[in-house]
Amino acid sequence: MNNSSQPLPSFFSRISIAIGAFFRALSDAEYAARLTRIDDAPQPAAAPVAPPAPAPAPTPTPVTLRVATPDAALQLLSLFQREARLIDFTQENLSAYSDADIGAAARVVHEGCAKVLKEHFAIQPIRSEAEGSRVELPEGFDAAAVRLTGNVVGKAPFHGTLSHRGWRSAEVRLPKLTEAHDASILAPAEVEL
Numbered sequence: 001m002n003n004s005s006q007p008l009p010s011f012f013s014r015i016s017i018a019i020g021a022f023f024r025a026l027s028d029a030e031y032a033a034r035l036t037r038i039d040d041a042p043q044p045a046a047a048p049v050a051p052p053a054p055a056p057a058p059t060p061t062p063v064t065l066r067v068a069t070p071d072a073a074l075q076l077l078s079l080f081q082r083e084a085r086l087i088d089f090t091q092e093n094l095s096a097y098s099d100a101d102i103g104a105a106a107r108v109v110h111e112g113c114a115k116v117l118k119e120h121f122a123i124q125p126i127r128s129e130a131e132g133s134r135v136e137l138p139e140g141f142d143a144a145a146v147r148l149t150g151n152v153v154g155k156a157p158f159h160g161t162l163s164h165r166g167w168r169s170a171e172v173r174l175p176k177l178t179e180a181h182d183a184s185i186l187a188p189a190e191v192e193l
Contacts, residue, residue: 019090022073074183075174079120081187084112120173126166133162 009017024031080086089109094102117123126145129135137146139156145166148158177183 022077071177071183072174074186075177076116076120078183078186079116079174080113083116084109086113087186121169122171122173123167124170126168127162129162129165131162131165135160135162 021035077087081088086109089105097105127135137148137156137158137160141156141158145168148160149163150160152158
């Protein structure tokens with residue numbers, strides 16, 4: 001639940017925030033350390049809610065957090081750089097370029113990123129219905145795969161309009177790396193002789 005008066009960021013805003021945080025964490029060790037401290041900080045305990053019936057409240061299942069190693073993320077970033085020049089594009093100051101020039105560059109980045117995703121992932125929609133369709137979410141639906149938005153009250157079954165089909169990776173095919181591979185080198189410097 002959002003306790004502040006600001007609305008929660010949209011899906012696309014969160015993508016922008018995540019990409020920005022990802023690149024900043026790669027280039028700024030202090031920022032990455034602050035993110036780690038935020039992620040490791042104990043969360044405030046929820047206030048206990050008295051059950052409506054005399055039955056005891058269910059004990060929550062403890063959540064085990066996994067520590068993600070950066071190698072796979074760095075490898076993927078390296079693939080995006082090699083095929084789409086994504087890092088070059090995001091590091092460039094675009095204020096000196098026209099919208100047409102930026103659009104042409106974005107087309108190259110888009111095509112390269114799409115190539116990487118097609119070669120290294122099997123990406124499938126979570127929901128098969130067309131966006132804009134009316135859907136029913138039965139009791140016990142997968143809350144990790146479907147996020148409820150809007151006026152969420154009551155309990156399932158829920159009826160609503162599908163605003164985004166969602167995506168899931170059915171397969172990941174990243175190249176295998178040697179032990180000596182330095183994943184932090186996203187693109188080697190180039191020297192023309």
